[in-house]
Amino acid sequence: MFELKWLWQNLKGDRARYILALSLSVVGSSLTIVNPYIGQRIVDTFIAGDNAMQNLTDERGLLIMLCLGMIGFSLLRTGLAYLTTMQYERSSQNMLYRIRIYLYNKIQGQDMQYYDHNRTGDLMTKMTGDLDMVRHSMAWIIKMIIESLTIFIAAVIYFFTIDAELTLWLLILSPPIFIVAYIFAKRVKPMYIDLRERLSQLNTTTQENIAGNRVIKAFAREEYEIEKFADKNINYSKANKKAALVWLDYFPFLESFAQGFNVILMLAGGLFVMNGRITFGEYAAFSSLIWAVSNPMRNIGIIINDIQRFFASLSKIVDIYYAKPYIVNEHNPVEKRRFEGRIEFDHVSFKYDNGKVLDDISFKIESGETIAIMGSTGSGKTSLINLIPRFYDVSEGCVLVDGIDVRKLELDELRGNIGIATQDVLLFSDTIDGNIAFGDPDLPEEDTIEYARLAAAHDFIIKMPEGYDTIVGERGVGLSGGQKQRIALARALAVRRPILILDDTTSAVDLETEEHIQKSLRELDYPCTKIIIAQRVSTTAEADRILILDNGRLIEEGTHAELLAKRGYYYDVFMLQNEGIGRKVTTHGKE
């Protein structure tokens, strides 16, 4: 019921139209009994009545009127059906449009934790299949239910006005039909919930296979993936068949009951005609309307199936609708300030669902400083920088930017002060120019070129067939790893933010290019605090300070020279990277 209330809320703006559609459905279906009534009059007056022959000559005008009435009502019903369908379609399509926008905004507004827990394929199923199912139900299934119900009620009332006893004889079949339908509904409900889950798994597998196509090919795992997909496909297909076939267990009973209406009508109705209790015309009216009573009973299985699908889909959509991000953005219209770029971690600990990854980290970064973060893989570097733009919130302690706890800052303002190039480079299927200017669509062309130069990307871009207008494929397909990293760097630089975070951004570029990038970073024409995660000593040596993380703890902190002098983790990495190369990195110290 809660879900239906939710739907009703979302019909806002089209409620009147939807109510009109429901009312037209009721009116249109009620008119179904008019033609059988006219038919009854024609039979009793002109065909089977005592004075039928006489009436045929005396009351020809009435006969013509009745025949015209029949044609008129048929046309009226057709017109009403057209109008009704239009109202259902318009209101449900409008509702779908609004919900889709709202859900899209909802998904966009979710935090990283939400994406950690929700599979892309599942979200896509909700945004497409589930939404369509709900719309289809609003436009067709509810229409079908209302119309079947109205026709049923109208026919029963009409039957009662003709002969209550015969009607009761017919209705004797209704209780067993409802009991069978109830048992069927109870049995099939969990099947549709399960079916919906399997569809989502199938979509997730499809999405992952397409996205990971290159890896699959590289490892020659096509057959395995095809089998995996076939497995999910069979699972879905089996569940679909099972849910559909379960109806067959109940169908013979319901069909027999539905046929029973005709048998009862023939036996009891025939007897009543012979007794003179009802006229031939009345019997004909019963006979021509008996479908109105038996068809809803026949269709009850289809209706129940669709209702179960409808609720399974609806509950999934409502899940998204009410999903609340832990990290919320009030979108308060604050005057966006430019931060100085001071950052402080004050006894910060952080954990994901599966355990602690940062433990009591404290350090300060002054405005304009360049800080390098180094540490073994999985030591928590990315998790640490993710706390600055509040991709996640700390578990203990606090992260301060310009002396203010980031949790107290307006998210748009905070993130609007940070330029970030993530470790996992994602480019959009757009031109290179569009990708670099992603954070500032009004970026002048000469600035785009300038930032591409700083990121050592200009030279390879102009060699591409259409230069900056070259469209890169989905997620940057068509570019090398190093090229993608450089475009991502240009994108982060182009927003000219006072805090710049680079997560392993130069790991895939050669040393010469890296040196060019470092020089650019040193000479940026805007004030900027830089946090650079790097594995190479050649990168970290340039920094004002280096932080070393190990297993979520800050184990070393100092300049290149200080850390070398310490002869700890940093020294070991330095020796490892320089051994045999005989290369000295001595920007801030001597070795």
Ligand SMILES: Nc1ncnc2c1ncn2[C@@H]1O[C@H](COP(=O)(O)OP(=O)(O)OP(=O)(O)O)[C@@H](O)[C@H]1O
């Ligand atoms: N979204 C997540 N959910 C749960 N655990 C995570 C998540 N992201 C990272 N982790 C775990 O947190 C730990 C630290 O990961 P993190 O990515 O911060 O390390 P890192 O130092 O950046 O590693 P790398 O150098 O390999 O990028 C790892 O043990 C990782 O398994």
